[in-house]
Amino acid sequence: MGYHQKCDLSENIYITKRKIKALVHSLAYYACRIFPIDRNKVVMWTFEGGGGYGCSPKYVAEEILKRNKEKGTNYKIVWLVNDTNKEFPSEIEKVKSTLWNRAYHLTTAATWISNTRTFYGTRKRKGQRYIQTWHATICIKPIGKYRGNLFPRMAYLVSAYDSKLIDYVLSGSKWCDHMYRDGLLYDGEIIKTGTPRCDVLFNQRNEKYRQLRCEYELPENARIMLYAPTFRGGSQNKNRVVNSEDATVDFRRLIHALEQRFGGTWYIFLRLHPQLAAKTKTLKTSQVMNRLIDVSQRPDMNEIIAGSDAFLTDYSSAVFEANMIRIPGFIYADDLEEYIAERGDLFFDMYNLPFSVALNNDELMENIERFDECEYRKKTEAFMKKVGIFEDGKASERVVDLIGL
Numbered sequence: 001m002g003y004h005q006k007c008d009l010s011e012n013i014y015i016t017k018r019k020i021k022a023l024v025h026s027l028a029y030y031a032c033r034i035f036p037i038d039r040n041k042v043v044m045w046t047f048e049g050g051g052g053y054g055c056s057p058k059y060v061a062e063e064i065l066k067r068n069k070e071k072g073t074n075y076k077i078v079w080l081v082n083d084t085n086k087e088f089p090s091e092i093e094k095v096k097s098t099l100w101n102r103a104y105h106l107t108t109a110a111t112w113i114s115n116t117r118t119f120y121g122t123r124k125r126k127g128q129r130y131i132q133t134w135h136a137t138i139c140i141k142p143i144g145k146y147r148g149n150l151f152p153r154m155a156y157l158v159s160a161y162d163s164k165l166i167d168y169v170l171s172g173s174k175w176c177d178h179m180y181r182d183g184l185l186y187d188g189e190i191i192k193t194g195t196p197r198c199d200v201l202f203n204q205r206n207e208k209y210r211q212l213r214c215e216y217e218l219p220e221n222a223r224i225m226l227y228a229p230t231f232r233g234g235s236q237n238k239n240r241v242v243n244s245e246d247a248t249v250d251f252r253r254l255i256h257a258l259e260q261r262f263g264g265t266w267y268i269f270l271r272l273h274p275q276l277a278a279k280t281k282t283l284k285t286s287q288v289m290n291r292l293i294d295v296s297q298r299p300d301m302n303e304i305i306a307g308s309d310a311f312l313t314d315y316s317s318a319v320f321e322a323n324m325i326r327i328p329g330f331i332y333a334d335d336l337e338e339y340i341a342e343r344g345d346l347f348f349d350m351y352n353l354p355f356s357v358a359l360n361n362d363e364l365m366e367n368i369e370r371f372d373e374c375e376y377r378k379k380t381e382a383f384m385k386k387v388g389i390f391e392d393g394k395a396s397e398r399v400v401d402l403i404g405l
Contacts, residue, residue: 015154022121022161028103029123037127038076041109042403045080047135048116049097052086052299053079055115056133056170056395059196063396065091078105086299111403115197117162124165129403132162132169134184136317137176137195138387139347141230145182147344159185170399172198174388179347191402194395197302201325202393205306212307216267216293223264225254225310228271228301228318248334249312250361255291257368258310269304272296315339315346319355323380324391328371329355332364354379 042064044057053061061077068075068091079088080097088094095101102119106112110128115135124130144159145151163186171177172195180186200208213222227249251268258266268291295304301318305311311322311329319329331350333339336359340346350357354376358364 011153015157018120018154018157025099025103025119025121026123028099029107029121032103032107033125035104035108037110037125038108039110040073040075041078041105042075042111042113043078043080043105043109044113045097046115046299048119049080049082051115052081052083053088053092054197054298054300055135055302056196057113057115058300059199059396060113060133060399061089061092063196063400065089067400078109080105113399117158118165120158120161122162122165129167130165131399131403132166132184132186133196133399134169134180135197137172137198137391138320138389139179139183139317140315140319140350140353141317141339142344142347143183144185146179146347150342150344156185163188168402170195170395172389172391172395174390177388191398192390193398193402194391194393196396196399197300198321198324198391199393199396200300200302200306201321202391204303205325208303208306210307212269212304218267219265221264223258223262223266223309224269224307225258225266225312226269226271226295226301226304226308226322227312228316229314230316248361249332249364251292253361253365254312254368257365261368261371262309266291266309268292269295269308271298271301271304323354323383324389326377326380328373328376330364330367331355331357333357334359354383 042061044061046052046055046057057079061079064075064077067073077092079092079094080102081088081094082097084094084096086094095105097119102122106118106122107125112118112124112128112130113133114131115133118130142148163184166186166188168189168191169180169184169186170193171180171190172193177190177192180190210220212218212224213220218224255266255268270292271294298304302321305318305322305327306325308322308327310327311319312332313319313329314331314333314335319331322329331353333350336350356367356371358367
């Protein structure tokens with residue numbers, strides 16, 4: 001009893017501190033209202049500033065820059081980023097994500113585009129437009145109210161605060177149309193544009209396939225499996241943390257199984273979640289280093305998916321995006337019960353998805369060896385129809401049309 005009281009008191013103190021901090025930060029936004037709104041200015045960010053030039057904002061930015069070049073428009077993009085060493089196109093102004101930089105640029109931009117929440121305490125003016133792209137399509141892991149009692153109070157407050165600022169949420173499926181209401185605590189307008197980050201899968205697959213092999217000096221016929229474990233930790237009841245653990249996948253056996261089943265020479269590309277990659281230089285492993293390539297610092301995962309031949313994850317929604325281009329997808333969830341206990345019930349029964357599920361290395365290798373392409377295609381088509389996916393590679397164009405650029 002006393003322990004729970006102590007936890008409640010600690011949580012209440014933390015929430016109070018966050019609210020006071022947000023209120024203080026909001027003053028900076030009011031102060032910057034002495035500056036007019038620039039109708040040609042668009043501010044973007046990914047993963048609360050921790051990401052780089054990637055996800056859906058990247059593809060919207062590329063469409064804006066394309067129109068600037070082809071139509072002679074003069075729209076300018078400002079990108080808020082924690083690490084200014086990250087690479088961006090020269091036409092994009094990258095700005096350190098400090099309070100005053102955020103306050104000035106967000107207060108003076110006509111449009112905001114992000115794949116995660118705004119910064120708690122942000123204020124929006126009349127005449128501004130905030131477009132939320134989110135950073136997932138179909139989800140496995142629960143978000144928002146779907147987490148039930150495991151949804152932290154602070155996370156609820158941040159989500160509710162942010163959703164009141166949003167003008168449009170983008171959707172690429174009927175499933176998302178429904179899920180975003182409770183998932184994002186959002187009751188505003190949902191626009192069926194498709195997901196900009198998925199455009200590369202439809203439009204640049206051959207290009208990215210060649211680019212990855214050239215960039216990493218791999219043979220032209222090299223085959224790649226992208227392994228992308230999802231985010232761990234991040235409770236907002238207290239100071240946020242991310243967890244970095246040794247990989248439990250047996251990569252040596254994995255490569256052997258892939259080569260036995262599909263033929264060719266296989267490489268594994270490792271990509272940590274951006275919130276973890278920002279804090280971790282490499283994933284700890286000493287296995288088959290000549291066939292194991294850490295691509296965690298690449299800001300855009302979907303261009304890697306576009307250039308891959310197979311996909312492996314635990315609970316990442318990106319497996320559904322790999323599924324859109326019909327490459328084999330596999331799930332390795334060796335902590336399934338623990339993850340559900342910490343995160344909440346998953347959106348889907350893992351065993352009803354198109355992907356085989358392994359709880360250990362033996363099962364993973366067996367699933368690869370028994371992979372049936374015809375059966376996978378049938379399950380994929382049935383699932384796509386069930387969730388109502390309507391991605392077609394033109395989402396970025398629709399978003400830029402929406403904001404009138």
